[in-house]
Amino acid sequence: MEEKKLDIKTLIGFGLIMLLLIWMIYNQTAEQDAKAREEEKKEQIDKITDKTVPENNTATAVKDSAVADSVTTAEMKSALGAFAYSVSLPSAKGGVTEIENELLDLKVSNKGGYITAATLKNFEQFHKGSNQRVELINNNNVDFNLQFQTKDNRILNTRDLYFEPQLSKEGENTVLAMRLKAGPQQFLEYRYVLKPKDYMLDFSIRTQGLSNIVNTVKPMGLEWQLKSFRNEKSVTYENRYTELIYEYEEGKDDYLGQGSNEAEKADEVTYIAFKQHFFTSVLLTDTPFKTAEMVSENLVKDEKVDTLFTKNFKANMPLEFKGGELSYNMNWYYGPCDYKILNNYDRNLDEIMPLGWGIFGWINRFIFIPAYGLLSSFIPYGIAIIIFTILVRLLMSPITYKSYLSQAKMKVIRPEIAELNEKYKKDPMKKQQETMKLYSKAGVSPMAGCLPALMQIPVFYALFQFFPSYFDLRQKSFLWADDLSSYDSIAHLPFYIPFYGNHVSLFPILASVAIFFYMKMTTGDQSMAQPPQEGMPDMSKIMKIMIYISPVMMLIFFNNYASGLSLYYFISNLITIGIMLVIKNYIVKEEKVHAIIQENKAKPKKQSKFQKRMQEMMEQAQEQQKARQNKK
Incomplete structure (x- = not known):
C-alpha cells in the first residue's frame, strides 16, 4: 500500500486554519490585554510616586508642609534638633x-x-x-x-x-x-x-x-x-x-x-x-x-x-x-x-x-567612528551606511579571495584525497601521513580557508557593537525605515510571536534572503572541497542544514534590532556575493588552479623543522602501532 504524504496544499490548509485560530484568540483577548497594560502603567506610576521613608532610616520623618498641617513647628524642632533652624526660614517649604x-x-x-x-x-x-x-x-x-x-x-x-x-x-x-x-x-x-x-x-x-x-x-x-x-x-x-x-x-x-x-x-x-x-x-x-x-x-x-x-x-x-x-x-x-x-x-x-573590548573597541574608536562620521557629515545617513559597507567589503576582499582560492585548491585535489581514503582505509595513520604529504606537494593547507574567516571576526563583532551604539543614527530615516537606530516596521501583527515580536521588519528579511543565497553559493564549493573523513560527521550535510537555519535565525534575531545594522548586512552580503562571482568566473578558474597545483608538485619541497618533526612523530607512531599488532 502506498504511504500517504502531506502535500503542499494540505500544509497550506493547516497553516490557514492555525492563523484563523490565532486571530480569533487575539480578538477575544485584545480588550483584556489593553486594560491590563493600562492598569500596569498606573501601578508603576503609583509605585514610583509613592516614595516612603524606611522606618529605620530616620528618627522622625518631616512631612511636606503643604500636606501635613498637623505637624507643628515645635514638633519639627524637636525632631531635627539643631537643624530646626532650617524649618523657620521663609524658604523652608515646597x-x-x-x-x-x-x-x-x-x-x-x-x-x-x-x-x-x-x-x-x-x-x-x-x-x-x-x-x-x-x-x-x-x-x-x-x-x-x-x-x-x-x-x-x-x-x-x-x-x-x-x-x-x-x-x-x-x-x-x-x-x-x-x-x-x-x-x-x-x-x-x-x-x-x-x-x-x-x-x-x-x-x-x-x-x-x-x-x-x-x-x-x-x-x-x-x-x-x-x-x-x-x-x-x-x-x-x-x-x-x-x-x-x-x-x-x-x-x-x-x-x-x-x-x-x-x-x-x-x-x-x-x-x-x-x-x-x-x-x-x-x-x-x-x-x-x-x-x-x-x-x-x-x-x-x-x-x-x-x-x-x-x-x-x-x-x-x-x-x-x-x-x-x-x-x-x-x-x-x-x-x-x-x-x-x-x-x-x-x-x-x-x-x-x-563599543567592545580590546581590538573590537579599537576598530570602532579609530576606524569605524571616524570613517562613518566623515561620510555622514556630507551625505544622508542611509546612503552613508551603503558607502561605508562597500568600503569595508572592498578592504576585506583580499581575505575573501584567499578563502575562495583555498576552497578551489581543495576542490581540485579532492579526487586524490578520495583515492588515499580508499587505499588506506584500514590504516588511518598511514592515510593521515599520505594526505599531509599530498597537501605539502600541492601547496595546499586545509587551514587556509579557516584563517581568513577568523580574521573577519573582529570586524564582524566591531560592527555588531557599532551600529546599536552610534548616537547619530537615532531618528534618522532611510527609505521605509523612520529610525535607523530601531526596527523598520512595515506591518503590525495582530498577535505577538515569542522572540520575533508583533511587527514585520523588512531589512532583516532582505538580509536573510541575501545570506541564504550567499551560503547556497559558498556551501556547495566547500562541500565539494572537503572530502568526508572516516569516523567524522559529514560536514556537507551539516552545512546544507545551516543554509536554511542561519537565515531564519537572522530573521528572528534582527527583527527588533537597529535597521541600520540589518541594512549593513543586507548590502554586505550582496557585495560579497558579487565579489565571489567575480573571483570565481574571472580570477580563480579551476583549470588555472589545477595547473598551479601540478607545478607545485613538480617543484622540490623543502620541509620546515616543524613539518619534519611532525612527520617523524607520525612515522614513530605508525611503527609502534605495527609492533603492537605483530605482538598480538
Missing part, C-alpha cells in the same frame, strides 16, 4: 528652582535640595516630531539623599529636609546654592554650576560649622536611585543597552550585567553612570568614593506590559569627613551617549559606550 542653558532644563527641589527634573531640549522621545522631549528625570523617578547622624544620635535624611535656594550668576554661568541650615553660619550645601552649551554641571557637597552638631566619626551615606524612563520605540531593544557602568581604582571600568537583579561592590569609585540606550545620567567625583554598592534591577518582566520604565538603578557611597567638615567636588552629566561628546570631556566617559 518649591523648585529652575536653571537652564541651551541644552538642559533642570529643576531643583527645595525639599531634599536635589534635581527632580532633567529635560534634554534638543531630543524627542520615540518618533521624531512627537514634541515630547527626552526626560531623564521627572515624576519622582529619582531619589538623592544624604543620611547622617547627629551628636545626640538622631538619624536624619536630607530628602526630608528643606534647603534654602540662592540663585546667582558668575559670568555666563548659572550658580545655584542649596543650603540646609542649622544656624546663620552652620549649613550643609549643594552647589550647582551650569555652564552655557554644556551637558556637564559642576556640583559640590560641603559642610560649614557642623562639627559640633553632626557625628563626623561616621561618614555620611550618599544614596542615589533612578528608575530609567523608556525613551525609544522598542522597549526591549532599549532595555538591552540600559545598564549601570562605573569607573574605579584609577581608570578601570566595569558594568553590572543584564540580569533581573544584579549587584556589585567596588572600591575607589570615580564615576557611576546610570546609562540608558542613547542617554545617560552620570555622577563623577574628584575625590574617589572609598566604596560603592551598586544595584541594577530589571523592570521589564513582560515587554507587552512593562513599557514605562526599563531598569531601577541604586548606588550607595560613604562620604568621609576631613578635619570635621565634608568637602567633595563632583560633576553631574545629563546628556546623550554620543562618543564624540563623552570623549571630549577627557574623563574616560567614552567607556560608557558599549
Whole structure:
C-alpha cells in the first residue's frame, strides 16, 4: 500500500486554519490585554510616586508642609534638633528652582535640595516630531539623599529636609546654592554650576560649622536611585543597552550585567553612570568614593506590559569627613551617549559606550567612528551606511579571495584525497601521513580557508557593537525605515510571536534572503572541497542544514534590532556575493588552479623543522602501532 504524504496544499490548509485560530484568540483577548497594560502603567506610576521613608532610616520623618498641617513647628524642632533652624526660614517649604542653558532644563527641589527634573531640549522621545522631549528625570523617578547622624544620635535624611535656594550668576554661568541650615553660619550645601552649551554641571557637597552638631566619626551615606524612563520605540531593544557602568581604582571600568537583579561592590569609585540606550545620567567625583554598592534591577518582566520604565538603578557611597567638615567636588552629566561628546570631556566617559573590548573597541574608536562620521557629515545617513559597507567589503576582499582560492585548491585535489581514503582505509595513520604529504606537494593547507574567516571576526563583532551604539543614527530615516537606530516596521501583527515580536521588519528579511543565497553559493564549493573523513560527521550535510537555519535565525534575531545594522548586512552580503562571482568566473578558474597545483608538485619541497618533526612523530607512531599488532 502506498504511504500517504502531506502535500503542499494540505500544509497550506493547516497553516490557514492555525492563523484563523490565532486571530480569533487575539480578538477575544485584545480588550483584556489593553486594560491590563493600562492598569500596569498606573501601578508603576503609583509605585514610583509613592516614595516612603524606611522606618529605620530616620528618627522622625518631616512631612511636606503643604500636606501635613498637623505637624507643628515645635514638633519639627524637636525632631531635627539643631537643624530646626532650617524649618523657620521663609524658604523652608515646597518649591523648585529652575536653571537652564541651551541644552538642559533642570529643576531643583527645595525639599531634599536635589534635581527632580532633567529635560534634554534638543531630543524627542520615540518618533521624531512627537514634541515630547527626552526626560531623564521627572515624576519622582529619582531619589538623592544624604543620611547622617547627629551628636545626640538622631538619624536624619536630607530628602526630608528643606534647603534654602540662592540663585546667582558668575559670568555666563548659572550658580545655584542649596543650603540646609542649622544656624546663620552652620549649613550643609549643594552647589550647582551650569555652564552655557554644556551637558556637564559642576556640583559640590560641603559642610560649614557642623562639627559640633553632626557625628563626623561616621561618614555620611550618599544614596542615589533612578528608575530609567523608556525613551525609544522598542522597549526591549532599549532595555538591552540600559545598564549601570562605573569607573574605579584609577581608570578601570566595569558594568553590572543584564540580569533581573544584579549587584556589585567596588572600591575607589570615580564615576557611576546610570546609562540608558542613547542617554545617560552620570555622577563623577574628584575625590574617589572609598566604596560603592551598586544595584541594577530589571523592570521589564513582560515587554507587552512593562513599557514605562526599563531598569531601577541604586548606588550607595560613604562620604568621609576631613578635619570635621565634608568637602567633595563632583560633576553631574545629563546628556546623550554620543562618543564624540563623552570623549571630549577627557574623563574616560567614552567607556560608557558599549563599543567592545580590546581590538573590537579599537576598530570602532579609530576606524569605524571616524570613517562613518566623515561620510555622514556630507551625505544622508542611509546612503552613508551603503558607502561605508562597500568600503569595508572592498578592504576585506583580499581575505575573501584567499578563502575562495583555498576552497578551489581543495576542490581540485579532492579526487586524490578520495583515492588515499580508499587505499588506506584500514590504516588511518598511514592515510593521515599520505594526505599531509599530498597537501605539502600541492601547496595546499586545509587551514587556509579557516584563517581568513577568523580574521573577519573582529570586524564582524566591531560592527555588531557599532551600529546599536552610534548616537547619530537615532531618528534618522532611510527609505521605509523612520529610525535607523530601531526596527523598520512595515506591518503590525495582530498577535505577538515569542522572540520575533508583533511587527514585520523588512531589512532583516532582505538580509536573510541575501545570506541564504550567499551560503547556497559558498556551501556547495566547500562541500565539494572537503572530502568526508572516516569516523567524522559529514560536514556537507551539516552545512546544507545551516543554509536554511542561519537565515531564519537572522530573521528572528534582527527583527527588533537597529535597521541600520540589518541594512549593513543586507548590502554586505550582496557585495560579497558579487565579489565571489567575480573571483570565481574571472580570477580563480579551476583549470588555472589545477595547473598551479601540478607545478607545485613538480617543484622540490623543502620541509620546515616543524613539518619534519611532525612527520617523524607520525612515522614513530605508525611503527609502534605495527609492533603492537605483530605482538598480538
